[in-house]
Every structure is written in structure tokens, then in C-alpha cells.
Amino acid sequence: MEGLYDCECLTNAYYQCIEKMNLMAVITDKAFNIVYANASFCDTTGYSKEEVQGVKPNILKSNEHSVMFYDNLRMTILAGMTWRGTFKNRKKNGSLYWEDASIFPIEVDGERMYVKTAVDVSNRQKMASEKEKDTMLASMIQTSLLPANLYNEDITIKGYYAPYENVSGDIYYWQALNDHQYCVFLADVIGHGVGSALMTTAIIALVTNLMNLNPAPDVVLGELNNRIMDLFKTKDLSQINYFTAAYLLVDTREKMVQFSNCGHPKMYIVSNEGVEDIQEINFPVGLFADVEFSFANYNYTNDMELLIYTDGLIEKDLDKEEEIRVLERLLEKESLSNSSEGLLENVVKDMVISDKEHIKDDVTVISVKLKAGD
Amino acid sequence: MKDVMPVISKVENNIQTLQLNGRMTYDFIDQYEKHIKKGIVNADGYIIDLRAIEQIDSTGLGLLVTLAKYFMNNKGKMVIVNTDALIHELFVVSKLDQIFKISDSIVESIKIIEDKDEVFWTGI
Numbered sequence: 001m002e003g004l005y006d007c008e009c010l011t012n013a014y015y016q017c018i019e020k021m022n023l024m025a026v027i028t029d030k031a032f033n034i035v036y037a038n039a040s041f042c043d044t045t046g047y048s049k050e051e052v053q054g055v056k057p058n059i060l061k062s063n064e065h066s067v068m069f070y071d072n073l074r075m076t077i078l079a080g081m082t083w084r085g086t087f088k089n090r091k092k093n094g095s096l097y098w099e100d101a102s103i104f105p106i107e108v109d110g111e112r113m114y115v116k117t118a119v120d121v122s123n124r125q126k127m128a129s130e131k132e133k134d135t136m137l138a139s140m141i142q143t144s145l146l147p148a149n150l151y152n153e154d155i156t157i158k159g160y161y162a163p164y165e166n167v168s169g170d171i172y173y174w175q176a177l178n179d180h181q182y183c184v185f186l187a188d189v190i191g192h193g194v195g196s197a198l199m200t201t202a203i204i205a206l207v208t209n210l211m212n213l214n215p216a217p218d219v220v221l222g223e224l225n226n227r228i229m230d231l232f233k234t235k236d237l238s239q240i241n242y243f244t245a246a247y248l249l250v251d252t253r254e255k256m257v258q259f260s261n262c263g264h265p266k267m268y269i270v271s272n273e274g275v276e277d278i279q280e281i282n283f284p285v286g287l288f289a290d291v292e293f294s295f296a297n298y299n300y301t302n303d304m305e306l307l308i309y310t311d312g313l314i315e316k317d318l319d320k321e322e323e324i325r326v327l328e329r330l331l332e333k334e335s336l337s338n339s340s341e342g343l344l345e346n347v348v349k350d351m352v353i354s355d356k357e358h359i360k361d362d363v364t365v366i367s368v369k370l371k372a373g374d
Numbered sequence: 375m376k377d378v379m380p381v382i383s384k385v386e387n388n389i390q391t392l393q394l395n396g397r398m399t400y401d402f403i404d405q406y407e408k409h410i411k412k413g414i415v416n417a418d419g420y421i422i423d424l425r426a427i428e429q430i431d432s433t434g435l436g437l438l439v440t441l442a443k444y445f446m447n448n449k450g451k452m453v454i455v456n457t458d459a460l461i462h463e464l465f466v467v468s469k470l471d472q473i474f475k476i477s478d479s480i481v482e483s484i485k486i487i488e489d490k491d492e493v494f495w496t497g498i
Contacts, residue, residue, distance in 0.1 A: 190432045191400050240436045244468070263432075263468035283469045284432075287439055315431065320460060361431075 024099065024118040030111060032056050044099075044120050046092035057116070060089040062096055077103050077114060086121065098125040135194065139166040142197055145204050147174050154252040155182060156369040160348045162312075163362050169196030169243075170310045170364040173204055175211055180253035183211045183220075184368055187285070188264070188310040189243040192362055199241060202231060217247050217260040217295035221285065225293070228286040242286035246308045247295075248368065255372060257306065260295040263287075265311055268331055270343055271304035275331045305343050306368040307331070312361030313351055327351060343367055381409035389487055390417040391480065395426040398434030406437060414444075419451040419487030421480060430461055435468060442473060442495060451475075451494050453483040 018025050024041040028034050034052045042048055045060060052059065065088065076083040082104040090096055101118035143161075150157040157174050169189040176182050185207050189196040206227050210220045224245075232241040244263035250256075259267065263284030266277040280296040314323040330350055334343050344367035352363055378396040385391075392413065398406060414420075422441065424430070438454070445452040453475040456462060465471040473495050477483045486492050 188432070190436050240440050242432075242436060242439075244432065261467070265467070279467070281467055281469055287436075287468075288473075311432075 024116070024120070026052075026057060026116045026118075028057065028114045028116075030113065032114065035113070041118075044091070044097065045089075051092075060087075060091075062088050062090040064088040064096070073103065077105055080105055086125075087118070097122045135166045138194060138197055139163070142167055142171070142200065145201065146172060150174060150176065150182075152176070152252075154371045154373065155250065156367075157182070157184060158342070158344050158367050158369075160344055160352070160363075160365045162352060162359075162364070164192050164312065164360065167194055167197035168192065168362040168364075169200065170312070170362040171200035171204055172364055172366055173207060174366075175208065177211070177215055180251055181215065182248075182250040182252070183215050184248040184250065184308070184366065185211070185220075185245065186247075186264070186308050186310065186364060186366055187243045187245045188312075188362070188364070190241065199232075199243070203228070203243065215249050217249055217258050218293045221245070221247055221260055221262060221282065221293035222291075225283075225285045225291060226289065229289045232286065240287075242284045244284045244311075248306070248308075249295075250368065250370065252370065255300050255370075257298045257300065257368075257370075258295050259298060260293060262293065265309065265314070268307040268328075269298070269300075269304050270307060270331050270335045271300075271302050272335060273302060275328065275335050300370055300372055302372050304370055304372070306370070307343060307347065307365065308368070309347075309365045310361075310363060312359065312363035313347075313365060315361060316355065316358035323351075342369075379409075380405045381413060383413040383415075385415055385417060387484075388417050389419045389421060389484060390415055391421040391423055393423040393426060397428050398430040398437065400431060400433045403433045403437060406434075410437075410441070417450065419453065419484075420445055421453050421455060421483045421487070423455040423480065424461060425455055425457055427458070427461065430464065435464060435470065438474070439470065443497075446495055446497055451487045451492075453477055453486050455480060455483055 019038050021038070022040055024044055025038040026034055026041055027036040033054050033056060037049055037052050047059070073083045073085070082102055084102050087099050087101055088096055089099060098121045099118040100121050101116055103114060103116045106113050106115055146159065146161060149159065159172050161168065161170065161172070169192040170187070172186045174182060174184040187200065187203050189199045189203070206224055207220065210223050214220070246264045246267060247260045249258040259278060260280050260282055261267070262282040266279035269276050269278060278296070278298055280294055282293045283291050314320055314327060316323060327347070330347060334346060344365055347365055352359065380394065380396055380402065382393040382395065383390060392410060394406065396402065422438065442452055455477055457478050462471070465474065465476065475486055475494065477486060
């Protein structure tokens with residue numbers, strides 16, 4: 001045989017092909033009564049060919065989809081177009097299954113008929129749903145690691161934390177060491193998603209321990225760097241893991257802040273005297289072994305507020321330099337005003353909440369408000 | 375990132391130039407890694423040309439450090455060509471300007487590689 005030119009032979013070949021293929025196929029007449037269902041349909045749904053003959057496909061209906069969902073389907077195929085989508089349907093035994101389906105009209109001897117082809121994707125849906133549950137759990141665990149806002153007479157520490165996905169590559173931590181010393185730590189792990197979030201949990205475990213052993217910035221960061229290098233040691237050079245960080249050691253008795261930036265954006269000091277930025281540049285943490293970390297001192301004599309943030313605040317789908325200017329203008333305005341709302345709340349409102357569509361990374365902002373006293 | 379070849383490689387006088395194009399960011403970094411891993415040849419020196427890079431983030435910086443470590447281990451000299459102020463700012467705040475040799479042209483980069491007195495990063 002040179003080819004399937006004989007009509008009867010071709011029809012037979014098509015029939016066998018549809019009957020034996022690993023894809024569900026159903027044909028209805030113009031009134032949506034089933035006139036044909038293939039073997040794969042019967043295997044998946046549990047209905048025999050005889051049981052579905054002449055009945056409507058809504059015997060599979062699970063009532064899990066909206067009226068709008070079915071209206072859209074009906075309007076698409078009645079307009080002569082192909083509808084594609086995912087159904088959650090019910091088998092004969094009552095159990096539910098997912099199918100990716102295509103439904104389209106055909107003309108046979110001048111009569112309109114409708115064809116549905118579908119593939120069972122229940123395993124894929126189950127995996128997606130389990131992944132979602134895992135991610136939600138990871139998100140809950142990560143959020144539970146964040147400290148509560150701290151309000152003392154001479155210091156207030158507040159944080160804002162917005163993961164780009166469910167979990168974040170950003171993490172922060174602060175702690176009162178005694179009645180006058182406080183540590184504040186903010187880290188931004190390379191990338192985002194579950195991998196970065198897992199790394200943040202390791203970082204927090206290490207940094208809380210180190211803060212309590214010796215809170216000096218150079219000691220905490222140097223030791224953290226060594227431990228991270230050890231922890232994520234790999235011979236595969238493409239598996240690089242590192243993070244940028246900002247660290248503060250505040251002494252409210254001495255009125256002094258010791259600070260260090262490790263590949264991290266500069267910090268801002270806002271007071272009624274204006275806005276200034278401070279930065280003590282160091283390598284990011286986890287890039288190079290055995291490097292030394294430096295810190296600088298800032299003595300405050302007036303009440304002031306220190307703002308630390310991760311670069312998601314200024315790295316949007318927009319001009320980064322302009323975003324920095326917007327932030328600085330906002331801080332200038334804040335330094336002149338006696339707004340009842342706080343600096344952190346206003347930065348978040350203007351640069352995150354009202355600009356959500358441009359955010360493309362995790363965003364964290366921390367404010368440390370210090371009272372200089374009399 | 376459509377229709378952009380992320381890495382274009384050229385070897386001349388035993389110096390390989392890797393011209394990187396587009397966005398060296400989290401979403402696209404795998405493409406750069408794949409092309410670079412496949413494309414690196416044995417050479418005396420390597421020029422990483424960033425002038426056609428539109429954007430770089432921490433994953434992009436991580437890849438540059440990976441390359442620097444790789445060339446350091448293999449005794450290759452690496453020079454980065456960059457003329458973008460924002461990328462330079464990123465190098466400065468992460469102190470990577472102290473690790474990388476950075477120039478503003480291919481000609482200057484070749485001079486740096488061929489200068490026998492030039493000291494390259496040997497690891498810290």
C-alpha cells in the first residue's frame with residue numbers, strides 16, 4: 001500500500017488511532033449528547049461506552065468551576081473556536097481528577113459536532129498543590145524567625161518585610177543585649193525563592209549565636225563569613241552562595257552606633273537637621289574566605305532615625321538612579337515634617353504599596369529611632 | 375530576553391573576549407552560565423566585555439566572581455571592560471573593584487593582560 005488513499009481504509013485507521021491513543025476523546029452531536037467516547041476516556045472516568053452514549057458530558061461535572069467558566073467554554077465553541085483549559089471533573093466512583101482539555105467544533109455531513117480531547121493531569125495538579133502547601137509552611141517558618149518591633153524609652157526598632165514570592169531571600173534580626181546595647185542585622189541573599197529562604201534560616205541561626213558571643217561588627221561579620229564559607233563549600237564554581245548585609249551595634253548610653261555594610265546599600269540618617277547617608281564598605285558575606293571586616297562609628301547628639309533597606313526598594317523596572325533620588329527627596333521631606341506617621345510607614349506607603357507593579361525583588365526596610373535625651 | 379545572544383566569544387592573539395549582552399539578572403543567569411561554560415577556551419588572558427549589559431544584579435555579580443575565581447585557579451588573567459556608572463557603583467559597594475581589573479576599552483584591556491608587571495588577583 002503506497003498510502004492511505006482509500007477512504008474506508010483511512011477511516012478505519014483514524015478510528016483505531018483515536019480508540020487506542022493515550023488521550024481521552026469524546027464526540028458529541030450539536031445538542032451536546034455524547035455519540036462517541038474512546039477507551040482512554042472509559043479507563044480514566046470509569047464509565048463504559050454504553051453508559052455515556054446519548055448522555056451529556058456534564059455527568060463528569062464536579063461543581064468545582066463557576067458558571068462563568070462554563071459560559072466562557074460554551075461561547076467559545078459556539079463561535080466556532082477552540083476552547084482550551086483545565087477541568088476538575090468527577091469520575092463514576094465519585095473521585096475527582098484534573099484534565100487539560102481542548103474542545104472544538106467539527107462539521108460532519110453538514111451537521112455540527114463537538115470534539116473534546118483531554119489528558120489526565122491529576123499527578124501534576126497534586127504535585128503543584130503539595131508544593132504550594134510546602135511553600136506556605138516555609139513562609140510561615142521564615143516569618144516566625146523575624147523579631148517583633150522593639151519599643152524602649154531611648155530606642156525604637158521597626159521592620160517592614162515583603163517577600164517577592166511566598167518566601168524571601170531577605171531576613172532581619174535584632175536583639176537587646178542588655179539595657180543599653182542593641183544589635184540590628186539585615187541580610188539579602190543572592191536570588192530569591194525557596195533556595196535563598198533556606199539560606200536565610202541558616203544565617204539567622206548563626207548570627208543570633210554570634211551576636212551573643214561578641215557583638216562587635218568586625219567579629220560578628222568575620223566569623224559569620226567564615227562559617228558561611230564552610231557551610232556552603234562546594235567545588236562547583238557555579239554554585240556560589242553569598243549575601244549582602246548591614247549590621248549595627250547601638251549603644252544608647254554612649255549615644256553611638258557602630259555600623260558596617262557588606263556589599264549592602266548605604267544607610268540614611270534622618271533628623272531635624274536633614275538627611276545624611278553613611279556607609280562602611282566591606283565585601284559581601286560568603287564570597288571570599290578569611291577576609292577582614294571593618295566598621296565605623298557614628299555619634300548622635302540629636303534625636304534621629306536610621307533607615308536600612310534591601311535593594312528591592314530601589315531596584316525596580318525603572319531607573320535606579322531616579323528611584324534613589326525619589327527616596328532621598330522623601331527622606332528630606334520627612335526630616336522637615338512633624339508627621340504623625342513614622343518614617344518607615346511613609347517610605348513603605350510611597351515606595352512599595354503605591355508602586356507595587358514595579359517591584360521585582362524582596363523588599364525589607366528597617367527603621368531604628370534613637371533618642372538623644374537631654 | 376528574546377533574540378539576544380547572551381555571550382559572544384572571540385579569540386585573537388591568544389586572548390579570549392567574551393562579550394556579554396542583555397540582562398545579567400536572576401531570571402537569565404543560567405543562560406550566561408551555560409554559554410560561558412561551553413565557550414571558554416585555553417588562553418593567556420580573558421576580556422569580559424560588559425558594555426552591552428543593560429542590567430546586572432547580585433546573581434550577575436556572583437557569576438563575575440565565579441569567573442574570576444575560575445581564571446585565578448587556572449592562571450588566566452581576567453580584565454572586565456565597563457563604562458556604566460551604575461555597574462561600577464555595584465563593584466565599589468561590594469569592594470569588587472579591588473578584586474577585578476577593570477578598564478574602559480578592549481585596547482586598554484589587552485595592554486593590561488600583556489603587561490608583565492601587572493599584578494592580578496591571586497586569591498584572598
